Amino acid sequence: MDWIGEIPESLKSIKIRRILSQAISFGLIVTSALMIWKALMCWTGSESPVVVVLTGSMEPGFARGDILFLHMNKDPIRAGEIVVYNVEGRDIPIVHRVIKVHEARDTGEDYILTKGDNNDYDDIGLYAKDQLWLQRHHIMGKVIGFLPYVGYGTIIMTDLPIIKYILTGALVLLILTSKD
């Protein structure tokens, strides 16, 4: 009956190795995702290179759940371009089209008015109080391309947070129990 005493010893060492190797592969996944995101940030010049459309204000061009690719460079902003902008006092960035531009001759500063294609009115009502124009520092990026539907998972997760927890839990469980 002396094998009973041996098993826990060998099991313990296998367990520690497995946990270590799983921790490393988990870390690899997280860091490579972070690296891709940061590389995209450098390449596009936008602090948020990929965004998900959350409202139907740009229908039928962009629907809820579509993914947009952003780009930001030194080029001036022109009417017709679709920009993503932040307004003070609002957490969620807005994706709308530029309908008016006034470019100051001495400073080169652009004064911009936007509107959603599917909205009846321009965005002055969405801006901060007494704000008439958007300026460059409000703009996160210009939309250069899009993929339909791909971001719908994000919308489901924002609408029903419970699914987010279930998914995260399942994923962690899967990584911890996987054999390779």
Added chain:
Amino acid sequence: MHSFGYRANALLTFAATILAVICAIASFSDTLNSPSPTAQVQVLSINWFQCQPNGNDEVSMTLNISADLQSLFTWNTKQVFVFLAAEYETPANSLNQISLWDGIIPSKEIAKFQIHTSNKYRFVDQGSNLRGKEFNLTLHWHVMPKTGKMFADKLVMSGYHLPKEYR
């Protein structure tokens, strides 16, 4: 090794890769199209022209826009967003772009159109510089694909003038 989970994962990865490649090819195929759209715009009348109490000039006009944008459509085109902008320079601003009318064209069949309209958005200057001002009317179009890269172009029509006096 050949467990259900492993096979499902391989199948899903392969399917996603194929889908991404097909999307990329579809987007690339748009660049093979060389469109040749045409457009004509007439300013039929100036409805009114005044200086607002805050010192900005505002004008209302009636426009006749005819355009043929059918050559912009390819199999990867979801819609074409088209708009007409007044563009001019003032002493303070090196560029003013003011959208006067826009529309969404969802299909090729109705991409050849003629429209008679007054300006949909207010033509307001930043200041009081519009009397006798020469301006361009530019028809811009932004092609929205079913997937992939968006592209845009424009057609500039010059030689339009605003009246010398308010009316």
